Ligand SMILES: NC(=O)c1ccc[n+]([C@@H]2O[C@H](COP(=O)([O-])OP(=O)(O)OC[C@H]3O[C@@H](n4cnc5c(N)ncnc54)[C@H](O)[C@@H]3O)[C@@H](O)[C@H]2O)c1
Ligand SMILES: [Zn+2]
C-alpha cells in the first residue's frame with residue numbers, strides 16, 4: 001500500500017460508499033448521502049443550524065419549534081397517515097463543520113443523525129454529507145413503520161438533500177406538483 | 190385552459206385542464222402563441238420512453254408572451270419569448286459549465302429517483318417529457334408555467350414572426366450542437382442520417398460551420414428534397430446500400446463525421462433492427478440502434494460520431510471493435526439550448542439561416558391529435574407542424 005494520502009479528503013470507507021441497503025449498526029434503518037452544493041460552507045451550516053429553517057425543504061416535517069438553543073420539538077408526518085412527535089437535542093456542534101443530533105426519550109421514535117460540511121478542495125463548493133437513522137416505535141403501528149422504514153431513510157435522505165441543495169443554490173425548491181405547478185388532465189378515457 | 194394530453198400509446202387528446210400558477214419566485218407564466226411537435230414527441234406517442242402517466246400535458250417546443258411573473262423573474266409582462274426545452278437553474282455546477290441539459294436542480298426531488306436508477310445520476314427537467322425528466326407540464330397548451338424564467342427564455346425583439354424564431358426552443362440549437370459535436374473542419378465530408386427537422390438543422394449548421402460536403406440519408410422523397418435544397422447530396426436508403434455508397438462517394442476514405450439524427454426508432458429491415466424492434470415491442474427497454482451502428486461502421490478511421498438522436502434504454506450489439514480500432518470520438522446529449530440561444534438568434538435576425546422552410550403544416554391546437562397522427566404516419570408530407578393555441 002502506498003503511503004500517499006488520497007487526492008481528496010473523501011472518506012472512502014464511509015458507509016456512503018458501501019453497497020448495502022442499510023448501514024449495520026445500532027438502528028433498524030439508516031442511510032448516508034452526499035451532495036456537492038455550490039455555496040460557501042458557512043452559509044450552509046448557518047442555514048441548517050437554525051432548525052426552524054428545516055421545514056422549508058423537509059417535506060415530511062410539519063413543524064419545528066425551538067425549545068432551547070440546542071433543543072427543538074418536531075412534528076413529522078409518518079407512514080400511513082400517522083404523526084410522529086419528537087424532541088431533538090444537538091449532541092455535537094462544530095460551527096461551520098458538523099452538527100449531530102439525537103431524539104430524547106419522550107419521543108415517539110428513536111432517531112439520530114448528523115450533517116457534515118467540507119470545502120471541496122477543487123473549488124466546486126461544499127461537500128455535504130447527511131446521516132439519518134431511526135428505530136420504529138413498538139406495537140402494531142411500529143410494525144408498519146418498520147416495514148416502510150427499511151427503505152424510507154434512504155429515500156428521505158436522498159430527497160431532502162436534493163431539496164436542500166436546490167434551495168441553497170437556486171433560492172427555491174423545484175416542483176411539478178399538479179395541478180398548480182403542472183396542470184394535467186384528470187379525465188382518463 | 191386547453192392542452193394536448195397523453196392518454197397512452199397513440200392516444201393524444203385535447204383536454205380542458207386547470208391553468209398553471211406561479212409557484213416559485215423565479216417562475217413566469219407564458220401565454221403560448223406557437224408550439225411545435227418534435228420527433229422526440231413521437232417517442233412518447235409510440236410509448237417507447239418510460240415514465241409517462243395518463244393525463245400528462247405534452248410539448249417542449251413553445252414560445253409566447255409573458256403573462257405573469259414571480260418576484261425574482263427578470264422577464265416583463267408583454268415580452269415575447271422563446272422557451273428552451275431543457276429546464277436549467279443557472280446556478281449549479283453543470284449550468285456553470287454551460288451544460289444546461291445536465292442541470293442538477295431542475296428535476297424535482299421526488300421525480301429524480303427514476304433517472305438516477307436508470308442512468309446513474311438524476312437528469313434535468315424537460316417540459317412535457319415524462320416523469321423521468323421532472324413531470325413538468327408541456328407547452329402544447331394555451332399557457333405554461335416556466336420555472337427559472339430568469340435563465341431559460343430568450344426575449345425576441347418586436348416585429349419578428351413567431352415561425353422564424355420558434356425553433357430556437359429545440360431543433361435549431363439541437364442541429365447546431367450536433368454539428369458542433371461532429372468537430373467539423375473545413376472541407377470535411379459529413380454524413381447525416383435522418384432528414385427530419387433535426388437532420389435538416391444539422392445540415393444547415395454543418396454547412397455554416399464549413400463542411401465541404403454533406404451527404405444526407407432518409408427514404409422520404411419530400412424530406413430528401415428539403416435536404417437537397419439546403420445544400421446536401423442525398424441517399425435514399427430504400428434505393429442504395431448506404432455504407433457502400435458512402436465509401437464509394439468518399440473514394441474509400443469514409444465520411445469524416447457521421448451524425449445520427451434518427452435515434453431509437455430507426456426504420457429498416459436489417460436483421461439487427463428487426464431483433465431490436467421485437468425487443469422494444471415486448472418492453473425490454475431495448476433501443477433500436479440500427480443507425481447508431483451504421484454511423485460507427487461508416488465513419489472514417491479517426492473520425493467523429495455525433496448523436497443528437499434520442500435513446501432511452503439499453504442497447505447491445507454495438508460494433509465496439511470498429512469504434513475502438515478506428516479510434517472514433519463519440520459525442521451526444523440533450524441539447525444545452527441556453528448556451529446557443531444568443532448566437533443563433535443573431536443569425537436568424539441577420540438572415541443567415543432559413544428556419545421556416547421545413548414547416549409543412551400550421552394548425553390550431555384543437556387539431557393537435559390529428560397533427561400527431563400525421564406527423565407520425567405520413568412523414569413524407571408532414572415535415573414539421575406548428576400549432577397555434579391562440
Ligand atoms: N438531443 C436532443 O436534444 C434532441 C432534440 C430534439 C430531437 N431529438 C431527437 O432527434 C431525432 C430526430 O428528430 P426529428 O424531429 O428530426 O424526428 P423525425 O421523426 O421527424 O425524423 C426522423 C427521420 O429519420 C428517418 N429515418 C428513420 N430510419 C432511418 C434510417 N435507418 N436511416 C436514415 N434515416 C432514417 C425518418 O424517415 C425520418 O425522416 C429523434 O430521436 C428526436 O428525439 C434530440
Ligand atoms: Zn424537441
Ligand SMILES: [Zn+2]
Nearest residue numbers: 278281284292
Ligand atoms: Zn442548474
